Amino acid sequence: MSTAPLVKPRHVARSTLAVAGSLALPIAILAVLFFGTAASPNFLSVSNLLNVLTSMSIIGVIVVAMTFVLVSGGLADLSVPATVAMGAILTLALQPVLGTIGAFAAGVLAAGGAGLLNGVLVGYARINAIIATLATGTVILGVAQWVVGGVIVYGADPTSGNLLKGRIGGVPTLVLIFAAAVILGHLLLSHTVWGRWTRATGDSLPAATAAAVPVRLVSAGAFVLTGIASGISGGLLALTLQNARPGIGEGYEFDSITAVVVGGVSILGGQGSVPRAVGGLIFVQLLTNVMTLMGVRTPVQGLALGLLIVAAVALDLAVRKRGGA
Amino acid sequence: MTVPALEMRGIVKTFPGVLALSGVDLTVQSGSIHAIVGENGAGKSTLVKILSGMYQPSAGEIRIDGAPVALASPADAARFGIAMVHQELNLAPDLTVAENVFLGRTPRRGPFVDRKALHTGAAGILATIGARLNLDAEVGGLSVSQQQLVEIAKAYAAGPRIIVLDEPTSSLSEHESQALFGVLRRMRAQGTAVIYISHRLREVLAIADEVTVLRDGALAGARLREGLTATEMIHLMVGRDVSDLFPKHAATIGEPLLEIEGLSDGLRVHDVSLTVRAGEIVGMTGLVGAGRTEVARAIVGLGPRTAGRIRVHGHDVAPRNPAEARRAGIAYVPEDRKRDGIVPSLSVRENITLPILSSLSRLGWVRARAERAEAQGQARRLGISPPDPERRISLLSGGNQQKTVIARWLAARPSVLILDEPTRGVDVGAKAEIHAIIGDLVSQGLGVLMISSELPEVMAVSDRVYVMHEGRIAPPLGRDELDERRIMALATGEEGL
Numbered sequence: 001m002s003t004a005p006l007v008k009p010r011h012v013a014r015s016t017l018a019v020a021g022s023l024a025l026p027i028a029i030l031a032v033l034f035f036g037t038a039a040s041p042n043f044l045s046v047s048n049l050l051n052v053l054t055s056m057s058i059i060g061v062i063v064v065a066m067t068f069v070l071v072s073g074g075l076a077d078l079s080v081p082a083t084v085a086m087g088a089i090l091t092l093a094l095q096p097v098l099g100t101i102g103a104f105a106a107g108v109l110a111a112g113g114a115g116l117l118n119g120v121l122v123g124y125a126r127i128n129a130i131i132a133t134l135a136t137g138t139v140i141l142g143v144a145q146w147v148v149g150g151v152i153v154y155g156a157d158p159t160s161g162n163l164l165k166g167r168i169g170g171v172p173t174l175v176l177i178f179a180a181a182v183i184l185g186h187l188l189l190s191h192t193v194w195g196r197w198t199r200a201t202g203d204s205l206p207a208a209t210a211a212a213v214p215v216r217l218v219s220a221g222a223f224v225l226t227g228i229a230s231g232i233s234g235g236l237l238a239l240t241l242q243n244a245r246p247g248i249g250e251g252y253e254f255d256s257i258t259a260v261v262v263g264g265v266s267i268l269g270g271q272g273s274v275p276r277a278v279g280g281l282i283f284v285q286l287l288t289n290v291m292t293l294m295g296v297r298t299p300v301q302g303l304a305l306g307l308l309i310v311a312a313v314a315l316d317l318a319v320r321k322r323g324g325a
Numbered sequence: 326m327t328v329p330a331l332e333m334r335g336i337v338k339t340f341p342g343v344l345a346l347s348g349v350d351l352t353v354q355s356g357s358i359h360a361i362v363g364e365n366g367a368g369k370s371t372l373v374k375i376l377s378g379m380y381q382p383s384a385g386e387i388r389i390d391g392a393p394v395a396l397a398s399p400a401d402a403a404r405f406g407i408a409m410v411h412q413e414l415n416l417a418p419d420l421t422v423a424e425n426v427f428l429g430r431t432p433r434r435g436p437f438v439d440r441k442a443l444h445t446g447a448a449g450i451l452a453t454i455g456a457r458l459n460l461d462a463e464v465g466g467l468s469v470s471q472q473q474l475v476e477i478a479k480a481y482a483a484g485p486r487i488i489v490l491d492e493p494t495s496s497l498s499e500h501e502s503q504a505l506f507g508v509l510r511r512m513r514a515q516g517t518a519v520i521y522i523s524h525r526l527r528e529v530l531a532i533a534d535e536v537t538v539l540r541d542g543a544l545a546g547a548r549l550r551e552g553l554t555a556t557e558m559i560h561l562m563v564g565r566d567v568s569d570l571f572p573k574h575a576a577t578i579g580e581p582l583l584e585i586e587g588l589s590d591g592l593r594v595h596d597v598s599l600t601v602r603a604g605e606i607v608g609m610t611g612l613v614g615a616g617r618t619e620v621a622r623a624i625v626g627l628g629p630r631t632a633g634r635i636r637v638h639g640h641d642v643a644p645r646n647p648a649e650a651r652r653a654g655i656a657y658v659p660e661d662r663k664r665d666g667i668v669p670s671l672s673v674r675e676n677i678t679l680p681i682l683s684s685l686s687r688l689g690w691v692r693a694r695a696e697r698a699e700a701q702g703q704a705r706r707l708g709i710s711p712p713d714p715e716r717r718i719s720l721l722s723g724g725n726q727q728k729t730v731i732a733r734w735l736a737a738r739p740s741v742l743i744l745d746e747p748t749r750g751v752d753v754g755a756k757a758e759i760h761a762i763i764g765d766l767v768s769q770g771l772g773v774l775m776i777s778s779e780l781p782e783v784m785a786v787s788d789r790v791y792v793m794h795e796g797r798i799a800p801p802l803g804r805d806e807l808d809e810r811r812i813m814a815l816a817t818g819e820e821g822l
Contacts, residue, residue, distance in 0.1 A: 191690060191691055191693075192686070192689045192690055192691060193682045193683055193686045193689050193690075193691060194689060196671075196675060196679070196682055196691065197682075199668075199670070199671065200668045200671060200675075200679055203668050203669060203670045203671065204664070204667070204668045204669060206664050206665045207664065207665050207666055207667060207668045208668060208679070209627065209646075209647070209665075210627060210647055210657065210659050210665045210666070211647065211668065211676075211679040211680050211733060212646070212647040212648040212650075212651050212679070212680035212737075213648075213679060213680075214646075214648065270668075270669075270670050271670050
C-alpha cells in the first residue's frame with residue numbers, strides 16, 4: 001500500500017479494439033512504405049521522401065492547429081482556404097511597404113483576427129462551427145477577391161523566397177518550420193494547462209464547465225490557432241511561389257481535416273494528439289505519392305482517400321462505443 | 326369479479342449490481358384510475374418502462390385482459406393498446422399540433438396526407454379532452470404545459486386500452502390539471518384503464534380509485550382510495566427502519582460560512598434562504614423537480630440567478646461561474662456524475678486537478694511532479710481504488726468515480742462543499758465511505774450542504790435539514806425534529822411551507 005509499484009499497469013483494461021485503433025496508424029504507414037518500395041523503384045529514395053516531406057510542410061502547420069479544433073470538440077474550421085489566402089495576399093501585397101518580415105507578420109495577424117471572429121461565433125455565440133466558419137470563410141474570400149480584383153498578386157522581391165526554398169544543415173527550411181510547429185503544438189496540447197483544458201472541453205462540455213474550465217475561451221482559442229496557422233501557411237506559400245491569388249488555399253480545409261481524422265483524432269472531441277494527426281498526414285501523403293508514382297488517376301486517388309476517411313471515422317466510433325466513453 | 330385490464334405478477338428487474346424491482350404486483354381494472362406512488366427511486370419508473378416495452382422484466386408475468394403477453398418493444402406495447410404519456414415529452418417540435426396528435430398514424434388518401442381528415446380528427450380529439458390549442462401551431466413554439474396537452478391528446482388518439490401517465494401534472498397549472506382530471510374521468514367512463522403516477526398525494530386522493538404504493542423496489546401496499554389518507558400513504562412510502570448504516574460524526578459547529586438570502590432563478594427557485602455553518606452537515610431534500618439542484622447551480626453560477634444575496638465568511642460574493650465560486654470558497658459536486666462530473670477520457674489524476682491546474686503550473690506549463698503529488702495525496706485521502714491515479718476514470722466503479730469528483734473539489738480547498746446526491750448509484754460500501762469522508766471534512770471545519778433524495782441518508786447524516794417543495798424552502802428542521810413523516814409532508818406540500 002505504501003510503496004507504489006514501479007511498473008504501472010496502465011493499459012491493462014484497454015479493449016483489444018482500442019489497441020487495434022492505436023496501432024493501426026503505425027502499421028498502415030509501414031505497409032504503405034513496403035508497398036511503395038515494391039511498386040516503384042523511385043519511391044524509397046532520399047530525394048523522393050524529402051520531396052513528400054517538403055510538400056506536406058505547409059499544410060502540416062494547419063494540421064497541427066486543426067488538431068486543437070477537433071480535440072476541443074469544435075468539429076472543423078472550414079474558413080482555412082480564406083485565411084490562407086489572407087496570409088498569402090497580405091504578405092505579398094504589403095511586402096513593398098513593410099518589408100518581408102513585417103508583411104508576413106501582418107498577414108499572420110490578420111488571419112489570426114479572422115480566427116478570433118470564428119472563435120467568438122463558435123465559442124461565445126455558440127453557433128455551429130461548420131456554419132460559422134463556412135460563413136466567415138465565404139465573406140473573407142469575397143472581400144479578398146474584391147480587393148485583389150480577381151488578379152494575381154506577384155512578389156516584389158523574388159529573392160525573398162530563397163531562404164524558404166533552401167536548406168539549413170541539409171534539411172529543407174520548410175520542413176524545419178513544420179517540425180517546429182509540430183513540437184510546439186504537441187507541447188501545448190500535452191503539457192500545458194491550455195492543452196488539458198482543450199481535451200476536457202472536447203471530452204465533456206458540461207463536466208468541464210462544472211469543473212471550472214473556461215470552456216468558451218478554450219473553444220474560441222482553437223479557432224484563433226487555426227487562423228494563425230493558416231496565416232503562416234499562406235505567407236509561406238506566397239513567398240515560396242512568389243505569387244498569391246484568392247484561390248491559393250483551395251482544398252486545404254479538407255486535406256487538413258482528412259489528415260487529422262485519419263490520424264485517429266476523434267471527430268467527437270476529447271481524444272487525439274498532435275503526433276497522431278501528423279501520422280495521419282504522413283500516411284495520406286505517402287499513399288498519394290505511391291499512387292501518383294504508380295500512375296493511378298486522380299479520381300481514383302480521391303476515391304481511395306474518401307474510403308480511408310470513412311474507415312477512420314468508423315473505427316473511432318466503434319472504439320468509443322465499446323469503450324463506453 | 327371481472328377480469329382486470331392489466332395484471333403484473335411478481336415483476337423482478339435487475340440491473341448489473343442493482344435490484345430495481347423485487348417481485349412487484351400490480352392489478353388495474355378496466356374503467357378505473359389507478360395511482361402508483363412512492364419515493365424517488367422506489368421503482369415507479371422502472372415498472373412503467375417494463376409496461377411500455379422499453380425494459381424487459383428479469384422475471385414475472387404480464388396479463389392483459391387475462392391473456393399473458395410479452396412486451397418486447399414499445400411497438401408491442403402499442404399493439405396491445407398501451408399508451409404512454411412520459412415525463413419527458415416525445416413530440417416533433419417542427420410539426421403542427423394536428424400532425425403531432427396523429428404522429429405515426431397520419432390519415433392518408435393514397436400516398437398523400439389527408440389534411441381534412443387530419444384536421445377534423447385532431448379538432449375532435451382536442452375538444453374531447455378540453456384542450457384549447459391552435460391546430461396549426463408548431464409544437465416547438467408552445468409552452469411546456471401546452472405540449473403536455475398535445476402529448477396527452479396523442480395518447481388519447483390511439484384509443485388505448487390502458488393509458489399510463491408519468492407525472493403528467495408536473496408542468497401544468499392548477500386549472501390545466503383540473504382539465505386533465507376531467508379527461509381522465511371521461512376516459513375512465515369509456516372503460517379505459519388509467520395508470521397515474523404522481524407524488525402529489527392530494528391529487529392522488531382526488532382522482533384515483535385505487536392506489537399502489539412502492540417502496541425500495543417492492544410493493545408496500547395496494548389500497549382502495551376510499552378510507553385512505555395522506556398520512557397512511559406517507560407511512561407506506563417511508564415506513565422502513567432507519568438503520569445505523571450512516572454513523573453520525575460529532576463536530577463542533579462554528580461561524581456561518583455560507584449564507585443565502587432570497588435566492589431566485591426566475592424559473593424553479595423562489596426566495597430561498599439557507600445557512601451553512603462551519604463543522605455542520607446541512608441536508609437538503611425534496612421530491613424530484615422541487616428545485617434543489619437549481620439552488621446549488623444558481624449558487625455556483627452554473628444556473629441563472631435573478632435575485633438574492635450570497636455571503637461566504639460574511640462577505641458578499643456573486644459567482645458567475647464555477648471558477649469564481651471556487652475563488653469565493655464554494656465547491657459544487659454535481660448531481661449527474663456521468664454528465665456533469667467526470668471527464669471520461671481523462672485519467673483520475675487529470676480529473677482531480679482540473680479546477681486547480683493553473684495553481685499547479687508555471688507560465689501555463691503544468692508542473693508534472695506537483696500535479697502528481699496533489700493527485701496522489703487526494704486519492705489516498707479519499708481511498709480511491711485502484712490507487713493508480715494514471716488510470717482512465719471511466720474504468721473506475723461508480724463509487725470511486727464519485728470519490729474522484731469529490732477529491733477534485735477538496736483539492737480546491739473550499740470553505741463550503743455542496744454535494745448533490747453524493748451517493749446516488751454507488752454501492753453500499755462506497756456509500757458508507759463517502760459518509761465517513763463527509764464526517765471527516767466537517768470535523769476539519771468545512772461546511773457541507775448535502776442534497777439528497779434518500780431520507781434515511783439525510784436524517785442520519787445531517788445536523789439540520791431543509792425541505793423544498795415546488796421551488797420554495799421550509800425553515801430548517803433541527804436534528805431532534807427530524808421525522809420521516811414530517812419531511813415527507815413538507816416535501817409533498819401536505820404541510821404548508
